[in-house]
Amino acid sequence: MGHGWQGAVLRLMRGKDFTFTVRAGERVSDRLHRVSFTDGGMLRATGTHPTMWVRLWFDNDGRPHQRGYTLVDADPSAGTFGIDFALHAGCASDWARSARPGDTVEATVQGSEFTVPDPLPSRLLVVGDPASRPAIDSLLEAMPLTPATVWFETTHPLDDDHLPRGGGVHHEVIRVPRRDDGAHLAETVRQALPGLLDDDSYLWIACDTTTTRFLASFARRQLSLPKERLHALGYWRAA
Numbered sequence: 001m002g003h004g005w006q007g008a009v010l011r012l013m014r015g016k017d018f019t020f021t022v023r024a025g026e027r028v029s030d031r032l033h034r035v036s037f038t039d040g041g042m043l044r045a046t047g048t049h050p051t052m053w054v055r056l057w058f059d060n061d062g063r064p065h066q067r068g069y070t071l072v073d074a075d076p077s078a079g080t081f082g083i084d085f086a087l088h089a090g091c092a093s094d095w096a097r098s099a100r101p102g103d104t105v106e107a108t109v110q111g112s113e114f115t116v117p118d119p120l121p122s123r124l125l126v127v128g129d130p131a132s133r134p135a136i137d138s139l140l141e142a143m144p145l146t147p148a149t150v151w152f153e154t155t156h157p158l159d160d161d162h163l164p165r166g167g168g169v170h171h172e173v174i175r176v177p178r179r180d181d182g183a184h185l186a187e188t189v190r191q192a193l194p195g196l197l198d199d200d201s202y203l204w205i206a207c208d209t210t211t212t213r214f215l216a217s218f219a220r221r222q223l224s225l226p227k228e229r230l231h232a233l234g235y236w237r238a239a
Contacts, residue, residue: 003057003108004064015110018042020056022103023080025096031156033096034072036082042109043076050142051114051135051206056083057106060091066108067092068235070134084134114231116142121202121229124148127189127215128164129178130155131235132206136164139204140171147171149196153178153185153207181238182211190218202229209234 020037028034042054053070074081085096095105124146128136133152140148147170152163155178163173176185185207193215197203203219205212216232219225 015108018107020105020107022099022101025099031087033085033087034082035096035099039079043079046109048074048076049114050138053112055108058091058095065091072134117202120146122200125203126150127205127207129153129207133164151176151189182208186211186214189215197223205232206235209237
């Protein structure tokens with residue numbers, strides 16, 4: 001399957017292409033399905049980092065369709081990892097439901113960059129939702145001793161079964177129901193940030209594009225947060 005104009009742009013941006021092979025599939029819940037893969041040599045070529053994600057390519061009625069997914073439990077020595085698929089209508093979810101061992105999917109690595117701050121921040125402030133939950137998990141695991149506050153937007157009661165797991169003794173997860181196309185999350189975080197940000201804290205935002213841009217702009221312009229202490233990436237666009 002060709003990747004169309006999007007693939008051409010990614011090649012110009014030095015994207016690296018790989019083919020992943022399905023090892024197994026596991027229904028984690030009614031809304032979540034995990035597929036494990038062998039990496040086709042990717043992890044050896046690229047290395048790994050917290051929040052690492054790849055672009056998978058699917059056929060959408062004859063047209064190439066790409067979506068970004070975070071790696072789960074990546075094992076560079078074995079060349080394996082998993083990906084969690086939210087189950088809803090769409091070609092990516094349909095592919096995940098039907099994937100069987102030996103099936104393959106094409107992937108491109110481009111755009112996934114993150115380095116754990118050095119020195120570690122005094123506090124980690126995280127804004128996300130089910131789409132970025134695997135990335136949040138890896139972020140918290142990378143800094144287990146750093147106090148963290150996570151605002152986690154939920155869209156369904158079953159999302160409570162898969163809140164960020166954290167694991168650190170000072171990790172707090174605040175559940176925020178999605179309302180008004182993300183405006184409720186944006187306002188909740190906007191009100192809380194001034195009292196939590198200090199000169200050594202770090203803000204990581206990954207939710208819908210509109211909310212991500214609003215909060216990143218607020219932190220930079222209103223709170224004077226320097227760019228080296230802010231990471232913001234819109235994970236999806238609201239319809």
